[in-house]
Amino acid sequence: MERTLSIFLVCWAFCISAFSQDAKFEQWKIERSEELLAEDGWLNLAGLLWLEPGDNHLAAVFPDSLAIFQTPQRDEIGVFRVSDDKVTFIVSDKMSVEREGKVVRESVLFPIDHGVNGSLKASKWKWSVIKRGDRFAVRLRNLEHPALGKFAPTPTFAYDPNWRLEAFFQPKFNEFMSITNVLGQAIEWRVMGILKFKINGQSQELITLEDEGKLFVIFSDETNMEATYPSGRYLYVKFPDSKGNTTIDFNYAYNPPCAYTAYATCPIPPKENRLDFLIEAGEKVPEDH
Numbered sequence: 040m041e042r043t044l045s046i047f048l049v050c051w052a053f054c055i056s057a058f059s060q061d062a063k064f065e066q067w068k069i070e071r072s073e074e075l076l077a078e079d080g081w082l083n084l085a086g087l088l089w090l091e092p093g094d095n096h097l098a099a100v101f102p103d104s105l106a107i108f109q110t111p112q113r114d115e116i117g118v119f120r121v122s123d124d125k126v127t128f129i130v131s132d133k134m135s136v137e138r139e140g141k142v143v144r145e146s147v148l149f150p151i152d153h154g155v156n157g158s159l160k161a162s163k164w165k166w167s168v169i170k171r172g173d174r175f176a177v178r179l180r181n182l183e184h185p186a187l188g189k190f191a192p193t194p195t196f197a198y199d200p201n202w203r204l205e206a207f208f209q210p211k212f213n214e215f216m217s218i219t220n221v222l223g224q225a226i227e228w229r230v231m232g233i234l235k236f237k238i239n240g241q242s243q244e245l246i247t248l249e250d251e252g253k254l255f256v257i258f259s260d261e262t263n264m265e266a267t268y269p270s271g272r273y274l275y276v277k278f279p280d281s282k283g284n285t286t287i288d289f290n291y292a293y294n295p296p297c298a299y300t301a302y303a304t305c306p307i308p309p310k311e312n313r314l315d316f317l318i319e320a321g322e323k324v325p326e327d328h
Contacts, residue, residue: 064198064290071322072192075299078165079158082186084302086179090126090168095119097128097166097177105164105179116161119168119177125149126168126175128159136161149175153251171304172224178302186299193294194323196266202289202320206236208247208254208279216246218257218306221270221297226306231255234276236287238316245287246311247276254278258292259308260318268298268324271308292321299325 075082088097088107097119098112099105105116117130126149130136137160138146148168151157158167165180210232217225229249234256236243247254259271272292279285296303 060200060203061198067291068192068195071293072190075193076187076190078180078182081296081299081303082190083165083180083182083184084178084300085164085181085184086177087302087304088177088179090119090121090175090177092121095121105166107177116164119148121175134161169304171220171222172226174224176304189327191326193325196290196320196323198290199320202318204236204238204287204289206234206276206285206287208276208283208285209233209235210283216248216309218248218309220304220306222304224304228306234285234287243314244311245314246309250275256287256312257306257308258312258314260314260316262317262319266319266323267292267321268294270295270297270305271313272321274321289318289320292318294322294325 074080085104086106088105090107091109094109095118096108096110096112096115097105097117098108098115107119108115115131116134117128117136120127120129125147127145127147128136129145130143136143136146138158139156143159146159148157148159149170158165160182163181163183165182167178169176169178211230214230215227216230218228219225231247231249231254234245234247236245245256245258247256249255254276256274256276257271258274260267263269263271273295274287274289274292276287277285295305297305
């Protein structure tokens with residue numbers, strides 16, 4: 040009787056755990072859609088406008104977009120002034136531009152403190168400044184972008200607990216590596232450490248990078264070009280315990296922004312993170328890619 044009860048309790052605990060993981064995964068999928076559709080999501084990007092040193096004039100162009108000019112324009116919205124490592128936006132007379140709901144006449148867009156909203160808005164347009172390598176660019180958003188109304192949730196593999204793997208984290212200190220993005224630019228990233236795990240008894244490793252204080256993995260596998268996005272996928276991993284133990288759950292592998300827009304600067308996997316087997320877990324290629 041006691042043995043039967045023990046088996047029942049083990050099975051019950053397993054079922055509860057599986058249900059909990061499925062529920063968590065379904066919530067993650069909802070949050071992924073919300074993230075893509077958000078005002079600062081990837082679906083509304085309408086341009087990546089590169090800046091040159093000096094003054095760069097932002098103005099409307101036919102039929103319905105904004106562009107950068109090196110000379111003053113009629114009815115321009117304002118001027119990006121690039122000097123040293125700073126970008127300031129000066130609003131043109133009679134134009135109304137807001138930052139966090141307040142009208143501004145001049146605003147520093149780079150650098151900004153972490154967690155501070157560095158975006159400006161005018162009508163349906165929103166923009167911020169990013170730096171890639173030694174160049175600055177304007178990330179332009181159309182808050183009424185047609186892609187918002189056409190969006191369909193990203194297809195995923197069904198949650199598979201076999202892709203939730205125990206891993207050991209070996210930290211690295213004061214190491215950086217060059218990661219190439221889709222534009223061919225080489226960006227220096229801080230290496231956090233090496234994730235060590237096993238697939239079908241075979242030892243595997245992945246380099247983890249630092250991304251806003253999180254352990255970040257950029258990887259590719261043999262599902263790319265068919266079921267999943269060609270250039271690879273991304274994954275966050277929770278920090279290890281005091282003994283270096285953690286888990287890597289490939290069910291939460293997600294597409295890079297480039298799967299949804301042509302105006303992203305996605306980093307691609309370093310050769311060390313190109314896995315030679317199938318990982319049939321996580322997000323698939325978006326249906327309208």
